[in-house]
Amino acid sequence: MSIQQNLEHIISRIRAAEARAGRPKGSARLVAVSKTFPACDVLACYDAGQRVFGENRVQEALEKIPALPPDTEWHLIGPLQRNKVRKALEHFTLIHAVDSLRLAQFLDTVAQETGKRPRILLEVNVGAEDSKFGFSPELLERDWEELARLGHIEIAGLMCIPPPVDDPEEARPYFRRLRELRDSLAVKSGMPLPELSMGMSHDFETAVEEGATLVRVGTALFGGRAYAPAPSF
Known part of the structure; x- marks a missing residue:
């Protein structure tokens, strides 16, 4: 199928999962994970109606950003190195993986x-x-007061990548744990923490049913990735 057909299929599955969970239509948004895919594929996805894209590496994103219209929303979904922080703050709307x-x-x-x-x-x-990487739930609760005092960043919510499983149902307890942790921290601090970034190509429907507001989907949208082979010596 084309990128447009894949996008329409994924959006319909997200909407169906929202309906099953009794959630409002549009309460879960798709982050199209465009890492390793060329700017022409990202532009094709944009032309099909997608506006939010996720990149793992700042440098790769900087090569694509000029090729996309200015209303494109870029999320950094991979680990952030300290020497890339300034560039990240310039170009990304949301940083997913502060660990x-x-x-x-x-x-x-x-x-x-x-x-x-x-x-x-x-x-x-x-x-x-x-x-x-990432906070353990216990460490996050312990560090929460110090995190909440940081006055120049907005903590918008939580993100997770659960252990790999064959059956998406096996991921459900991890998604539920993240939602419950978010809810607990929101009550404790009075901060809204509206975002839950969880769910990928194989389990995003389960994540939406458990409260995901952002699902990160790449392979199901763009196709399989062709990584460069490791050099042989």
């Missing part, structure tokens, strides 16, 4: 220096996986 108090404090400092007020999400390692 430590230290990084949040650094973002706050740079935001103060530059006059920016970035919207960020805090990444939570809901599966307690050694291979993944």
